[in-house]
Amino acid sequence: xxxxxxxxxxxxxxxxxxxxxxxxxxxxxxxxxxxxxxxxxxxxxxxxxxxxxxxxxxxxxxxxxxxxxxxxxxxxxxxxxxxxxxxxxxxxxxxxxxxxxxxxxxxxxxxxxxxxxxxxxxxxxxxxxxxxxxxxxxxxxxxxxxxxxxxxxxxxxxxxxxxxxxxxxxxxxxxxxxxxxxxxxxxxxxxxxxxxxxxxxxxxxxxxxxxxxxxxxxxxxxxxxxxxxxxxxxxxxxxxxxxxxxxxxxx
Amino acid sequence: xxxxxxxxxxxxxxxxxxxxxxxxxxxxxxxxxxxxxxxxxxxxxxxxxxxxxxxxxxxxxxxxxxxxxxxxxxxxxxxxxxxxxxxxxxxxxxxxxxxxxxxxxxxxxxxxxxxxxxxxxxxxxxxx
Numbered sequence: 001x002x003x004x005x006x007x008x009x010x011x012x013x014x015x016x017x018x019x020x021x022x023x024x025x026x027x028x029x030x031x032x033x034x035x036x037x038x039x040x041x042x043x044x045x046x047x048x049x050x051x052x053x054x055x056x057x058x059x060x061x062x063x064x065x066x067x068x069x070x071x072x073x074x075x076x077x078x079x080x081x082x083x084x085x086x087x088x089x090x091x092x093x094x095x096x097x098x099x100x101x102x103x104x105x106x107x108x109x110x111x112x113x114x115x116x117x118x119x120x121x122x123x124x125x126x127x128x129x130x131x132x133x134x135x136x137x138x139x140x141x142x143x144x145x146x147x148x149x150x151x152x153x154x155x156x157x158x159x160x161x162x163x164x165x166x167x168x169x170x171x172x173x174x175x176x177x178x179x180x181x182x183x184x185x186x187x188x189x190x191x192x193x194x195x196x197x198x199x200x201x202x203x204x205x206x207x208x209x210x211x212x213x214x215x216x217x218x219x220x221x222x223x224x225x226x227x228x229x230x231x232x233x234x235x236x237x238x239x240x241x242x243x244x245x246x247x248x249x250x251x
Numbered sequence: 252x253x254x255x256x257x258x259x260x261x262x263x264x265x266x267x268x269x270x271x272x273x274x275x276x277x278x279x280x281x282x283x284x285x286x287x288x289x290x291x292x293x294x295x296x297x298x299x300x301x302x303x304x305x306x307x308x309x310x311x312x313x314x315x316x317x318x319x320x321x322x323x324x325x326x327x328x329x330x331x332x333x334x335x336x337x338x339x340x341x342x343x344x345x346x347x348x349x350x351x352x353x354x355x356x357x358x359x360x361x362x363x364x365x366x367x368x369x370x371x372x373x374x375x376x377x378x379x
Contacts, residue, residue: 161339161342162342162345162346162349163346163349165314165317165318165321165339165342165343165345165346166314166346166347166349166350168317168321169310169313169314169316169317169318169343169346169347169350170313172309172313172316172317173309173310173312173313173314173350176309176312176313177305177306177309180305180309181302181305226299227301227302230299230302231302234302234306
Protein backbone atom coordinates (compact mmCIF):
# COMPACT_ATOMS: atom_id res chain seq x y z
CA UNK A 1 0.00 0.00 0.00
CA UNK A 2 3.02 2.25 0.41
CA UNK A 3 3.60 1.92 -3.32
CA UNK A 4 3.40 5.37 -4.94
CA UNK A 5 1.87 3.79 -8.05
CA UNK A 6 -0.92 2.18 -6.07
CA UNK A 7 -4.41 2.16 -7.45
CA UNK A 8 -6.43 5.04 -6.08
CA UNK A 9 -10.10 4.57 -6.95
CA UNK A 10 -11.06 7.97 -5.56
CA UNK A 11 -8.57 9.97 -7.57
CA UNK A 12 -10.84 10.07 -10.62
CA UNK A 13 -13.26 12.33 -8.75
CA UNK A 14 -10.70 14.99 -7.84
CA UNK A 15 -11.56 18.47 -9.00
CA UNK A 16 -8.73 20.43 -10.57
CA UNK A 17 -8.60 23.87 -12.07
CA UNK A 18 -8.33 24.03 -15.81
CA UNK A 19 -7.59 27.71 -15.46
CA UNK A 20 -8.37 30.24 -12.80
CA UNK A 21 -8.14 33.95 -12.18
CA UNK A 22 -5.98 33.72 -9.09
CA UNK A 23 -6.66 32.78 -5.50
CA UNK A 24 -10.29 33.13 -4.48
CA UNK A 25 -11.23 34.26 -7.95
CA UNK A 26 -13.14 32.59 -10.71
CA UNK A 27 -11.95 29.06 -11.41
CA UNK A 28 -12.86 26.97 -14.41
CA UNK A 29 -12.59 23.39 -13.12
CA UNK A 30 -12.61 20.08 -14.93
CA UNK A 31 -16.17 19.62 -13.66
CA UNK A 32 -17.21 22.86 -15.30
CA UNK A 33 -15.36 21.89 -18.44
CA UNK A 34 -17.29 18.65 -18.74
CA UNK A 35 -20.57 20.38 -18.04
CA UNK A 36 -19.83 22.75 -20.89
CA UNK A 37 -18.87 19.81 -23.09
CA UNK A 38 -22.07 17.98 -22.15
CA UNK A 39 -24.30 20.92 -22.96
CA UNK A 40 -22.28 21.64 -26.08
CA UNK A 41 -22.63 18.09 -27.37
CA UNK A 42 -26.37 18.07 -26.70
CA UNK A 43 -26.89 21.36 -28.50
CA UNK A 44 -24.68 20.49 -31.44
CA UNK A 45 -26.26 17.09 -31.87
CA UNK A 46 -29.91 18.06 -31.45
CA UNK A 47 -29.68 21.24 -33.48
CA UNK A 48 -27.47 19.66 -36.11
CA UNK A 49 -29.52 16.52 -36.58
CA UNK A 50 -32.84 18.33 -36.82
CA UNK A 51 -31.62 21.21 -38.95
CA UNK A 52 -32.72 19.47 -42.18
CA UNK A 53 -36.26 18.85 -40.85
CA UNK A 54 -36.70 16.10 -43.35
CA UNK A 55 -40.07 14.38 -43.57
CA UNK A 56 -38.26 11.09 -43.97
CA UNK A 57 -35.63 11.44 -41.28
CA UNK A 58 -32.07 10.36 -41.61
CA UNK A 59 -30.30 8.31 -38.95
CA UNK A 60 -29.27 11.24 -36.77
CA UNK A 61 -32.71 12.78 -36.96
CA UNK A 62 -34.34 9.49 -36.00
CA UNK A 63 -32.30 9.37 -32.82
CA UNK A 64 -33.31 12.91 -31.91
CA UNK A 65 -36.94 12.14 -32.64
CA UNK A 66 -36.81 8.96 -30.60
CA UNK A 67 -35.37 10.86 -27.65
CA UNK A 68 -38.09 13.46 -28.01
CA UNK A 69 -40.85 10.87 -28.26
CA UNK A 70 -39.46 8.91 -25.34
CA UNK A 71 -39.41 11.87 -22.97
CA UNK A 72 -42.70 13.23 -24.30
CA UNK A 73 -44.45 9.93 -23.62
CA UNK A 74 -42.86 9.78 -20.18
CA UNK A 75 -44.08 13.26 -19.26
CA UNK A 76 -47.51 12.67 -20.74
CA UNK A 77 -47.80 9.36 -18.94
CA UNK A 78 -46.77 10.70 -15.54
CA UNK A 79 -48.21 14.22 -15.53
CA UNK A 80 -50.91 14.20 -18.21
CA UNK A 81 -51.22 16.56 -21.17
CA UNK A 82 -50.97 19.56 -18.88
CA UNK A 83 -47.55 18.40 -17.79
CA UNK A 84 -46.29 18.92 -21.34
CA UNK A 85 -45.79 22.56 -20.33
CA UNK A 86 -42.78 21.22 -18.48
CA UNK A 87 -41.54 19.10 -21.32
CA UNK A 88 -38.57 21.37 -22.14
CA UNK A 89 -37.54 21.31 -18.50
CA UNK A 90 -37.71 17.53 -18.15
CA UNK A 91 -36.09 16.98 -21.53
CA UNK A 92 -33.16 19.25 -20.63
CA UNK A 93 -32.66 17.46 -17.33
CA UNK A 94 -32.88 14.05 -18.95
CA UNK A 95 -30.43 14.91 -21.70
CA UNK A 96 -27.99 16.57 -19.32
CA UNK A 97 -27.92 13.65 -16.91
CA UNK A 98 -27.81 11.08 -19.70
CA UNK A 99 -24.98 12.68 -21.61
CA UNK A 100 -23.04 13.53 -18.44
CA UNK A 101 -23.31 9.89 -17.33
CA UNK A 102 -22.27 8.66 -20.76
CA UNK A 103 -19.31 11.04 -20.84
CA UNK A 104 -18.28 9.54 -17.54
CA UNK A 105 -18.02 6.11 -19.16
CA UNK A 106 -15.26 7.28 -21.49
CA UNK A 107 -11.85 6.58 -19.92
CA UNK A 108 -10.03 9.60 -18.45
CA UNK A 109 -13.20 11.66 -18.62
CA UNK A 110 -14.56 13.34 -15.55
CA UNK A 111 -18.04 12.28 -14.40
CA UNK A 112 -20.02 15.38 -13.57
CA UNK A 113 -22.86 13.51 -11.86
CA UNK A 114 -20.52 11.74 -9.43
CA UNK A 115 -20.48 14.88 -7.27
CA UNK A 116 -23.44 15.28 -4.98
CA UNK A 117 -23.42 19.05 -5.26
CA UNK A 118 -24.29 18.77 -8.95
CA UNK A 119 -27.07 16.25 -8.49
CA UNK A 120 -28.37 18.10 -5.45
CA UNK A 121 -28.48 21.34 -7.39
CA UNK A 122 -30.49 19.60 -10.12
CA UNK A 123 -32.82 18.01 -7.58
CA UNK A 124 -33.27 21.32 -5.77
CA UNK A 125 -34.16 22.94 -9.07
CA UNK A 126 -36.88 20.33 -9.60
CA UNK A 127 -38.09 20.74 -6.03
CA UNK A 128 -38.31 24.53 -6.22
CA UNK A 129 -40.03 24.42 -9.61
CA UNK A 130 -42.61 22.03 -8.17
CA UNK A 131 -43.26 24.25 -5.14
CA UNK A 132 -43.35 27.47 -7.15
CA UNK A 133 -45.64 26.09 -9.83
CA UNK A 134 -47.81 24.29 -7.30
CA UNK A 135 -48.50 27.50 -5.41
CA UNK A 136 -48.84 29.50 -8.62
CA UNK A 137 -51.42 27.15 -10.08
CA UNK A 138 -53.33 25.96 -7.03
CA UNK A 139 -52.75 28.72 -4.49
CA UNK A 140 -53.07 27.44 -0.97
CA UNK A 141 -54.88 24.35 -2.22
CA UNK A 142 -51.38 23.09 -2.98
CA UNK A 143 -51.04 22.41 0.74
CA UNK A 144 -53.67 19.70 0.30
CA UNK A 145 -50.72 17.63 -0.86
CA UNK A 146 -49.89 17.21 2.81
CA UNK A 147 -53.41 16.26 3.86
CA UNK A 148 -54.34 12.91 2.35
CA UNK A 149 -58.01 12.50 1.56
CA UNK A 150 -60.17 10.42 3.88
CA UNK A 151 -58.03 10.74 6.98
CA UNK A 152 -59.95 11.52 10.18
CA UNK A 153 -59.15 14.88 11.74
CA UNK A 154 -57.70 13.55 14.97
CA UNK A 155 -54.81 11.76 13.24
CA UNK A 156 -53.94 14.78 11.08
CA UNK A 157 -51.45 16.21 13.63
CA UNK A 158 -49.44 13.02 13.17
CA UNK A 159 -50.00 12.48 9.46
CA UNK A 160 -49.24 16.02 8.28
CA UNK A 161 -45.67 16.19 9.71
CA UNK A 162 -44.99 12.79 8.23
CA UNK A 163 -46.21 13.94 4.83
CA UNK A 164 -44.17 17.13 5.10
CA UNK A 165 -40.99 15.23 5.94
CA UNK A 166 -41.75 12.79 3.14
CA UNK A 167 -42.11 15.72 0.75
CA UNK A 168 -38.92 17.38 1.96
CA UNK A 169 -36.99 14.16 1.55
CA UNK A 170 -37.60 14.16 -2.19
CA UNK A 171 -34.69 16.31 -3.32
CA UNK A 172 -32.37 14.34 -1.07
CA UNK A 173 -33.45 10.94 -2.31
CA UNK A 174 -33.45 12.18 -5.90
CA UNK A 175 -29.92 13.56 -5.68
CA UNK A 176 -28.44 10.82 -3.51
CA UNK A 177 -29.74 8.10 -5.80
CA UNK A 178 -28.13 9.48 -8.92
CA UNK A 179 -24.90 10.44 -7.19
CA UNK A 180 -24.53 7.17 -5.27
CA UNK A 181 -25.21 4.99 -8.30
CA UNK A 182 -22.65 6.77 -10.43
CA UNK A 183 -20.06 7.06 -7.67
CA UNK A 184 -20.38 3.44 -6.57
CA UNK A 185 -20.25 2.19 -10.14
CA UNK A 186 -17.12 4.11 -11.00
CA UNK A 187 -15.35 3.09 -7.80
CA UNK A 188 -16.23 -0.58 -8.37
CA UNK A 189 -14.94 -0.32 -11.89
CA UNK A 190 -11.66 1.20 -10.75
CA UNK A 191 -11.19 -1.30 -7.92
CA UNK A 192 -11.69 -4.30 -10.18
CA UNK A 193 -9.45 -2.82 -12.84
CA UNK A 194 -6.86 -2.25 -10.11
CA UNK A 195 -6.98 -5.94 -9.19
CA UNK A 196 -5.90 -6.80 -12.71
CA UNK A 197 -2.78 -4.68 -12.36
CA UNK A 198 -1.80 -5.91 -8.91
CA UNK A 199 -2.50 -9.57 -9.69
CA UNK A 200 -0.83 -9.37 -13.08
CA UNK A 201 2.44 -8.30 -11.48
CA UNK A 202 2.64 -11.55 -9.49
CA UNK A 203 3.92 -13.72 -12.34
CA UNK A 204 2.38 -16.64 -14.21
CA UNK A 205 -0.13 -17.64 -11.56
CA UNK A 206 -1.06 -14.00 -11.17
CA UNK A 207 -1.82 -13.78 -14.87
CA UNK A 208 -4.36 -16.56 -14.50
CA UNK A 209 -5.82 -14.87 -11.47
CA UNK A 210 -5.92 -11.51 -13.21
CA UNK A 211 -8.22 -12.86 -15.89
CA UNK A 212 -11.03 -13.13 -13.35
CA UNK A 213 -11.20 -9.42 -12.48
CA UNK A 214 -10.73 -8.68 -16.17
CA UNK A 215 -13.95 -10.54 -16.94
CA UNK A 216 -15.62 -8.75 -14.06
CA UNK A 217 -14.45 -5.38 -15.34
CA UNK A 218 -15.88 -6.03 -18.78
CA UNK A 219 -19.17 -7.14 -17.26
CA UNK A 220 -19.33 -4.16 -14.89
CA UNK A 221 -18.58 -1.77 -17.73
CA UNK A 222 -21.63 -3.07 -19.55
CA UNK A 223 -23.66 -2.79 -16.36
CA UNK A 224 -22.48 0.78 -15.87
CA UNK A 225 -23.77 1.78 -19.28
CA UNK A 226 -27.12 0.39 -18.25
CA UNK A 227 -26.99 2.25 -14.93
CA UNK A 228 -26.01 5.49 -16.67
CA UNK A 229 -29.05 5.34 -18.93
CA UNK A 230 -31.40 4.01 -16.28
CA UNK A 231 -30.51 6.67 -13.73
CA UNK A 232 -31.12 9.42 -16.27
CA UNK A 233 -34.49 7.81 -16.95
CA UNK A 234 -35.33 7.50 -13.25
CA UNK A 235 -34.36 11.11 -12.64
CA UNK A 236 -36.59 12.32 -15.45
CA UNK A 237 -39.53 10.08 -14.57
CA UNK A 238 -39.47 11.18 -10.94
CA UNK A 239 -39.27 14.79 -12.04
CA UNK A 240 -42.41 14.35 -14.11
CA UNK A 241 -44.13 12.58 -11.22
CA UNK A 242 -43.33 15.45 -8.88
CA UNK A 243 -44.60 17.88 -11.48
CA UNK A 244 -47.78 15.83 -11.56
CA UNK A 245 -48.11 16.49 -7.83
CA UNK A 246 -47.77 20.21 -8.48
CA UNK A 247 -50.55 20.08 -11.08
CA UNK A 248 -52.89 17.76 -9.19
CA UNK A 249 -52.05 18.20 -5.51
CA UNK A 250 -54.66 15.83 -4.11
CA UNK A 251 -53.54 12.26 -4.26
CA UNK B 252 -69.56 1.05 -52.59
CA UNK B 253 -71.55 2.53 -49.72
CA UNK B 254 -70.91 6.09 -50.78
CA UNK B 255 -73.44 6.56 -53.58
CA UNK B 256 -76.15 5.13 -51.38
CA UNK B 257 -75.41 7.70 -48.69
CA UNK B 258 -75.54 10.53 -51.19
CA UNK B 259 -78.98 9.46 -52.40
CA UNK B 260 -80.49 9.62 -48.94
CA UNK B 261 -82.79 12.46 -47.93
CA UNK B 262 -81.11 15.69 -46.74
CA UNK B 263 -82.92 15.18 -43.45
CA UNK B 264 -81.24 11.85 -42.73
CA UNK B 265 -77.92 13.19 -44.02
CA UNK B 266 -77.85 15.97 -41.45
CA UNK B 267 -78.83 13.46 -38.83
CA UNK B 268 -75.91 11.31 -39.86
CA UNK B 269 -73.52 14.24 -39.64
CA UNK B 270 -74.87 15.21 -36.27
CA UNK B 271 -74.45 11.65 -35.13
CA UNK B 272 -70.91 11.67 -36.43
CA UNK B 273 -70.19 15.02 -34.77
CA UNK B 274 -71.43 13.76 -31.41
CA UNK B 275 -69.39 10.62 -31.81
CA UNK B 276 -66.27 12.66 -32.58
CA UNK B 277 -66.98 14.87 -29.58
CA UNK B 278 -67.43 11.93 -27.24
CA UNK B 279 -64.30 10.26 -28.57
CA UNK B 280 -62.35 13.48 -28.05
CA UNK B 281 -63.71 13.80 -24.53
CA UNK B 282 -62.71 10.26 -23.74
CA UNK B 283 -59.27 10.86 -25.11
CA UNK B 284 -58.87 14.03 -23.06
CA UNK B 285 -59.85 12.18 -19.90
CA UNK B 286 -57.49 9.40 -20.78
CA UNK B 287 -54.66 11.81 -21.47
CA UNK B 288 -55.25 14.02 -18.47
CA UNK B 289 -55.30 11.25 -15.97
CA UNK B 290 -51.84 10.32 -14.86
CA UNK B 291 -51.74 6.91 -16.43
CA UNK B 292 -50.16 4.02 -14.62
CA UNK B 293 -47.51 3.46 -17.26
CA UNK B 294 -44.65 3.03 -14.87
CA UNK B 295 -41.01 2.52 -15.62
CA UNK B 296 -39.95 -0.57 -17.51
CA UNK B 297 -38.37 -3.51 -15.74
CA UNK B 298 -35.69 -2.09 -13.50
CA UNK B 299 -32.79 -4.21 -12.45
CA UNK B 300 -32.90 -5.49 -8.89
CA UNK B 301 -29.99 -3.24 -7.96
CA UNK B 302 -31.77 -0.14 -9.22
CA UNK B 303 -34.95 -1.10 -7.43
CA UNK B 304 -33.12 -1.66 -4.17
CA UNK B 305 -31.27 1.62 -4.57
CA UNK B 306 -34.53 3.44 -5.18
CA UNK B 307 -36.20 2.04 -2.07
CA UNK B 308 -33.12 2.48 0.08
CA UNK B 309 -32.58 6.12 -0.80
CA UNK B 310 -36.27 6.93 -0.31
CA UNK B 311 -36.10 5.44 3.16
CA UNK B 312 -32.80 6.95 4.26
CA UNK B 313 -33.50 10.38 2.83
CA UNK B 314 -36.66 10.72 4.91
CA UNK B 315 -34.81 9.74 8.10
CA UNK B 316 -32.02 12.20 7.36
CA UNK B 317 -34.46 15.01 6.68
CA UNK B 318 -36.44 14.21 9.83
CA UNK B 319 -33.34 14.10 12.02
CA UNK B 320 -32.05 17.28 10.40
CA UNK B 321 -35.26 19.18 11.04
CA UNK B 322 -35.23 17.94 14.62
CA UNK B 323 -31.65 19.08 15.04
CA UNK B 324 -32.49 22.59 13.88
CA UNK B 325 -35.59 22.72 16.06
CA UNK B 326 -33.38 21.87 19.02
CA UNK B 327 -30.83 24.44 17.98
CA UNK B 328 -33.47 27.12 17.75
CA UNK B 329 -35.58 26.29 20.79
CA UNK B 330 -32.97 24.72 23.05
CA UNK B 331 -35.09 21.63 23.59
CA UNK B 332 -32.27 19.17 23.21
CA UNK B 333 -32.73 16.19 22.76
CA UNK B 334 -36.49 16.05 22.35
CA UNK B 335 -36.90 17.69 18.96
CA UNK B 336 -34.40 15.40 17.34
CA UNK B 337 -35.83 12.31 19.01
CA UNK B 338 -39.36 13.05 17.92
CA UNK B 339 -38.49 14.23 14.43
CA UNK B 340 -36.25 11.21 13.96
CA UNK B 341 -39.28 9.00 14.56
CA UNK B 342 -41.41 11.14 12.27
CA UNK B 343 -38.70 10.82 9.64
CA UNK B 344 -38.74 7.07 10.14
CA UNK B 345 -42.50 7.03 9.57
CA UNK B 346 -42.09 9.20 6.49
CA UNK B 347 -39.45 6.77 5.23
CA UNK B 348 -41.87 3.87 5.60
CA UNK B 349 -44.50 5.95 3.82
CA UNK B 350 -42.08 6.66 0.97
CA UNK B 351 -41.20 2.99 0.68
CA UNK B 352 -44.84 1.89 0.59
CA UNK B 353 -45.52 4.49 -2.10
CA UNK B 354 -42.61 3.35 -4.22
CA UNK B 355 -43.56 -0.29 -3.87
CA UNK B 356 -47.22 0.39 -4.67
CA UNK B 357 -46.11 2.17 -7.79
CA UNK B 358 -43.77 -0.68 -8.75
CA UNK B 359 -46.54 -3.21 -8.19
CA UNK B 360 -48.84 -1.17 -10.38
CA UNK B 361 -46.21 -1.01 -13.09
CA UNK B 362 -45.61 -4.76 -12.98
CA UNK B 363 -48.81 -6.55 -11.98
CA UNK B 364 -48.50 -10.22 -11.12
CA UNK B 365 -49.23 -12.60 -13.97
CA UNK B 366 -52.86 -13.81 -14.03
CA UNK B 367 -53.47 -17.02 -12.17
CA UNK B 368 -50.63 -16.59 -9.73
CA UNK B 369 -51.37 -17.44 -6.13
CA UNK B 370 -51.37 -14.25 -4.09
CA UNK B 371 -52.53 -15.69 -0.79
CA UNK B 372 -55.98 -16.27 0.67
CA UNK B 373 -57.53 -12.78 0.94
CA UNK B 374 -56.00 -10.83 -1.90
CA UNK B 375 -59.39 -9.97 -3.39
CA UNK B 376 -60.58 -7.74 -0.57
CA UNK B 377 -57.18 -6.19 -0.22
CA UNK B 378 -56.68 -3.18 -2.44
CA UNK B 379 -52.90 -3.46 -2.34
